[in-house]
Amino acid sequence: MKAALPAGTGVPMKRRLGVFDAVTIGLGSMIGAGVFAALAPAAGASGSGLPLALAVAAVVAYCNATSSARLAARYPASGGTYVYGRERLGPFWGYLAGWGFVIGKTASCAAMALTVGSYVWPGQAHAVAVAAVVVLTAVNYGGVQKSAWLTRSIVAIVLAVLAAVATVCLTASTAGSVRLDIGADTSAEGVLRAAALLFFAFAGYARIATLGEEVRDPARTIPRAIPLALGITLLVYAAVAVAVLAVLGPGRLADASAPLAEAVRAAGAPGLVPVVRIGAAVAALGSLLALILGVSRTTLAMARDGHLPRTLAAVHPRFRVPHRAELAVGAVVAVLAATTDVRAAIGFSSFAVLAYYAIANAAALTLTAAERRPPRIVPLVGLLGCAILALALPLTSVISGAAVLAVGAAGYGLRGAVTRA
Template sequence: MKEPAGPELQRRLGTFDTVTIGLGSMIGAGIFVALPPAAAAAGTGLLISLAIAAFVAFCNAMSTARLAARYPQSGGAYVYGRERLGAFWGHAAGWSFVVGKTASCAAMALTVGYYVWPAHAAAIAVASVVALTAFGYTGIQKSALLTRIIVAVVLAVLALVVVIVLGFGDVERSRLVVADVSGTGILSAAGLLFFAFAGYARIATLGEEVRDPAKTIPRAVPVALGITLVVYALVATATLAQLGSARLASTDAPLAEAVREAGFAMLVPVVGAGAAIGALGALLALLLGVSRTALAMARDGHLPRALAAVHPRHRTPHRAELAVGIIVALLAAVVDVRGAIGFSSFAVLLYYAIANASALTLGSGRLLPAIGLASCLLLALTLPATAVIAGTAVVLIGMAGYGVQRTRRARG
């Protein structure tokens, strides 16, 4: 394997720091918007779906951690699939990531809109994308300090919602009783809730900066996921007990609605501000991540090579950032947030399926990758039909593009 060029990074991160970074990557705006479509699918089985989504995320994260130790390079499963399974599967993983996370960007932008100004959610979403794309273009990136601030704000808002609803709201235990739910509905909801755990694999990419990564990363992954699951479970329990599954499924701003129904309408703007801050932070990170994956794929010829350009002064992949920003802005203007979540979940589940398949080729420790692979495919196929159809069509377009590209290279 070719060693990465350049100086080595310092191993400064212990378990606590690694867990903190993992929490910063996971606890974000997804929980503010993913509950309604999941409740529509699972009904009162929402909490079961949440547990399934967390378990699948755990399997995926552990597989990714092993691969990241072997291939400490940018690109994630794009690199893992290419190195372990072949160029075709690497392209499939990279394409699935780019299109899935592009949809995630649109969902996060619309989340800002729904919590800031619901009547003009699309306009606010487009404005958010334009502003953050401009920031990224000039090289302004989210710092570690800003990440901690955003996580602190989001956690504070989530805690506020849980305390208000469970402490002072009109909650009913009967709304938490699992009844009249289907297995397919629970699995479909788990696939949608998988969206709220996006970012957990960030832990696995820290191999070059973690002290004793072989022990620290496998220890940090379940701790970070466990904390995230507890936080999400408390929030889901509170909103489900306050609103009921039918009411929860019909709102676009569930946490704000739960606080309003609990009799604290004056705090709705606080919840909205917290959701908007979390969504803006997640949107910035997603825009940066998608543009840089697009850069890597363009360098390898899997996307137009023009996107591989780096700005001579700002040292950013400016063409990739502009292309991603334009596409996300267009999506945010025309799609609904639930459709974006379903499509994103489908594509990202395929991405992690390839990561798990790659981990299976490493030899020992095949149980979790096997479970992760099967679970990713199962959850992807049980998502809402519109998400499966649209996701399959877009993935096939990417595969067709790869075939045309290979044919041209062979003739050239």
């Protein structure tokens, strides 16, 4: 006999988000993370092969997006791959996906919060990061529609800043004041490692799928919103990456702590530097907002099944959001933001999220033609790509990520043993 759910867990979440809002939430997740956080370390790994690494990451992300979209249309519930893995592969694989997502994306939340702090007030980055987590948790608590409105404003600001950066850098490059420094500094291993780091930036489309219970007509909305958000993000990333690489070259880009600010300064537009700093902080806020949103929904789904404390499955009767899950996620992220380092979180998060999408692709392979299964080559390439990119990450990221997944698997086995006893 199942334990009774806490009061409020039976309250349905309201479907308020259309295609435009779902795309906006996906853009807020992806654009904020990649351009400002992953570009420099990716350039350090791949050198002038950065555009190629971006293309590899985009191919794997496209396969993952297609698999996720078909699964989300079939299972329009909060939880994303946690739900898909559970329904298509079995409870253990669903649990492992959810565990990897919650742990990995909680680390991403801390990284984005610290990015905000480093741009807004470098001397007090941790304090600003904690304050940002508190404020955005309160925004999410007030309802998903408020989050969508705020994300829409953030995306508009960030796109305007990135357009200005790309225009200034490309104009300077074509005018001959700078040149694209292409050298023999690219290796297959470096490109794959850079692609794995850049994948951290593309993973935001998962936020659309994890909001399955809050999207209108999810069978149509989610399959449209995911590829749209991914396509727009790829175009933005390609333009900015080429422009910044043209100005700084791979060496200077890899060493830059604030690469976009360095690029506009090198392109002869130092007046844009404060604008870029503001844009970076706003972009990171957008990522953090959407990340907290997605992690709390997966926490909700796992709590409903008893893999996390069932009290976290409560849905607020007025705001129709998983308020206890949001408060718990916010508290954990605030602690991490006060104590962790930004760069270390990127590789760890990438490994956990790649494992998450490997399970999504495996689940998509089990769909039938009647369930609108994607062409088999798509989830196969996605599954293989996730495995290759995960193993291409720095060794410390691979070891720590594998250890976290092993701890989750052990916890699942222990819980099962206790239940059977």
